Amino acid sequence: MSPFRKGIGISPTRFGKKSAYTDLLQELRKLQQDLLMLEAESAEILQRVDPRHRASAANLVHYLALRRRDMRPLQEKLATVGLSSMGRAESHVLSNLHAIIILLQHALRKKAQQTPASFIASSAPGADLLEINTDRLLGKPPANRRVRIMVTLSCDAADDYTLVKQMLLQGMDCARINCAHDNIDVWKRMIKQIKRARSKTGRSCRILMDLGGPKLRTGEIAPGLPVLKWQPQRDMYGKMTAPARIWICSQNDSFTCPAHACACLPVKGEWLAQVKPLDRLEFRDARGALRSLQLLEKGDKGYWAESTQTTYVKPGLKLYLLRTTRSGVVRRAGHAGEIGALPEMQGTIRLHRGDNLIVTREPIPGRPAQFGEDGQLLCAASIACSLPEIFTSVHPGERILIDDGRIGGVIRNVNIGEILVEITQARDSGEKLLADKGINLPDSHLDLDGVTATDIEHLEFVVRHADMIGLSFVRRAADVALLQAHLKRLDAAKLGVIIKIETRAAFEQLPDLMFTLLRSPIVGVMIARGDLAVECGYERLAELQEEILWLAEAAHIPVIWATQVLEGLAKTGKPSRAEVTDAAMGARAECVMLNKGPYVVKAIQMLDNILQRMQGHQQKKRALLRRLHW
Incomplete structure (x- = not known):
């Protein structure tokens, strides 16, 4: 044989x-x-x-x-x-x-x-080509880990060298600066801290700067009525565990509210001059409920007080001073005070299923729905959008998703200045619509330039300071070619180019995008799973991210696994079991990205540990038969 x-x-x-x-x-x-x-x-x-x-x-x-x-x-x-x-x-x-x-x-x-x-x-074999391309884009891997760790920097990093140094020491291999936020001055300070930390620690760290791209967002909303709210702390059974601590001062004094105050209550005129410690203030709040504040001690230009009840106050409410006499009788003392000016509330619009929302072309501040005295609707809620160019691309019957899909609707009518949307997706209690929230139009073929005028302005700075540039909200191969043309014009064609797959159009045209991307010498792909899940449906995300991994491996293009990796840990200090498993799945990519958060250093530590453990078990689609310990 x-x-x-x-x-x-x-x-x-x-x-x-x-x-x-x-x-x-x-x-x-x-x-x-x-x-x-x-x-x-x-x-x-x-x-x-x-x-x-x-x-x-x-x-x-x-x-x-x-x-x-x-x-x-x-x-x-x-x-x-x-x-x-x-x-x-x-x-x-x-x-x-x-x-x-x-x-x-x-x-x-x-x-x-x-x-x-x-x-x-x-x-060279395909696996070797992928490794070569990864090293070109992301730099050499650390000695004990194959998959790199990228971290999105918060604005705090601009002035916190210790934070940046700790991120490097705990395992950050690449720093991401999002050009959709902050400004050139802040970015410059971030880069200065990175370079200083690299020099002091001896660790390498590539810099990625993401262009903002044609991100569609909600416009400004007219400020709401000035209302101040405070409430005591309560446990899971509703029992009060600590009263609300209130700082009371004269509105004539330009005094910054203490950081540990639950609320700051300004009072008109010199009324506080008659107040003494241990007095009590009584008033009817904005809802007509009888409330009181117990004064504790005098501070610099004000008084500390405590409240044991949830309270809403507005300007002009009368304050009455209650004082206990030597005989123990509580009486009103002095003249009534008046609450002074309060800051306007952040504008919000509450939407329920079945409501109409008007999206305006002009940047008019959005407003909630207006009703008459008889309860009849006078005017539907309205809000502007950041890209009026979409008005020529959307049609009735297409979906619109807002704020990562929390609010969903269907376009019912389009004219030159307005888009009428019927809200079809919201919780029974309704959803709050805020300014500067993302809008997705998964069914619409948007004719938007992949590199905006703002991006072109930022490119002058980016090509001088970044190792890699991220192209956000790419939809077609022409978007990639446009960026490449601008880089060539700026004599920066050798800069690493990363396309972010975060739209349905990008996924549907992924092969064309990759062939165009490969015209650049140093390339990468980021799976931006947040917007991608919203546009294509959460139920399809697992399938989509697998297909992107497969095509990128076939093209020997390194992949960055991004969006909400260990997000609970980074934001609260405690991870969920599901996100730990998700982080482990990221070991099949060449880089995993963490977003900013107060516990980001702790998240880097855990991700570094997970990736080191997983590299003995998994490489791309291949299960590795590392020796087990039983």
């Missing part, structure tokens, strides 16, 4: 008649021809790719040809005879297929036929 035949375990008892082997071999040869045919048809696309990426682009072509058919019947036949089922062939499609064909030819004692070669060959 041939050693090849013995080695692959093919025998008539396992697979059937010899003609079946021949049929399988013919099927594989036909598949090979199809892959090479699509490569030949894609010659123009491949020629435009950076020479360093041509083998990777050709492999992506082969993978697309492979996945445009249902491979499951063929995989079953291959697995039955103990051959590779091509289930992990992403990074080396043609060579994997060729190896199976050679084995079958030997098993059938056929003379190996000359295989038509790909006109683009690589001197």
Whole structure:
């Protein structure tokens, strides 16, 4: 028996008649021809790719040809005879297929036929190309971990060297600066802290600067009535555990509210001059409820008081001074005071299912719905949007999602200045709509420039200070080409380019986006799972992120696993079990990104630990059989 035949375990008892082997071999040869045919048809696309990426682009072509058919019947036949089922062939499609064909030819004692070669060959295996591309983009990995850790910097990092240093020491390999927030002065200070920390710690840290991109957001909302609210602390049973601590001062004094005050209550005129410690203030709050404040002690230009009840106050409410006489009788003393000016409340709009919302082209401050004395609707709620260009792209019947999908609606009418939306998704109690919240239009084909005028202004700074640039809300290959043109104009074509997949349009055009991206010498892909889940549906997210990982591996492009990784830990100091599992899944990418939060250093520590543990168990789709400990 041939050693090849013995080695692959093919025998008539396992697979059937010899003609079946021949049929399988013919099927594989036909598949090979199809892959090479699509490569030949894609010659123009491949020629435009950076020479360093041509083998990777050709492999992506082969993978697309492979996945445009249902491979499951063929995989079953291959697995039955103990051959590779091509289930992990992403990074080396043609060579994997060729190896199976050679084995079958030997098993059938056929003379190996000359295989038509790909006109683009690589001197390095696919896995090595991916590693090379990852090092170019993200820098060399730390000694004890393969997957890099990226951290989004908060504005605090601009002036907190200790924070940046601790992030580096605990495992941050890349720092992300979001150009949609803050300004050039803040970014400059952030970069200064990173460079200082790199110098002091000896650790490397690449800098990614994300362009804001054509992010669609809600406009400003007219401020609400000035109302001040405070409430005591209560336990889970509703029992008060601590009273609300209130700072009372004259509105004539320009005094900053103490940080540990629950609320600051300004009083008109010199009324506080007659107040003494241990007095009590009595008043009717904004709802007409009788409330009181117990004065405790005099401070600098004011008094500390305590309240044991939830209270709403507004300007102009009368305050009455209650004082206990020597005989123990409580009486009113002096003249009544009056609450002074209060800051206006942040504007909000409450929306319920069935409500109408008018989205305006003009940047008019949004307002809640207006009702007459008889309860009849006079005017629907309205809000502006940040990109009036969408008015020519949306149509009735298309969906609109606001604030990460918390509020959902259907467009019912569109005219030159307004879009009428019927709210179809909200909790029974309604949802608060705030300013500067994201808007997604998953069904609309938006004609927006991928690089905005603001982005072009920021590029002048970015190309001088960043190692990588992130293209946000990319929708089409032309968006990538536009950024590449601007980088060439600025003599920065060698800057790392990362496209963020966060729209439905980007996912649907992912191959075209990748072929265009590969025209740049240093590239990466970020799976921005927040907006992607909103646009494509949360139920599809797991499937989508897998497909992006597969295509990126086929193109040998490093992937950044982003959005809400260990978010509970970063924000509250305590992770959920689900997010720990999600962080472990990120080990299949080349980089995992954490967002900002007060406990971000703790999150870096945990992510570093998770990734080190997982790299012995998982690499891409391949389970690694590390020695177990029992």
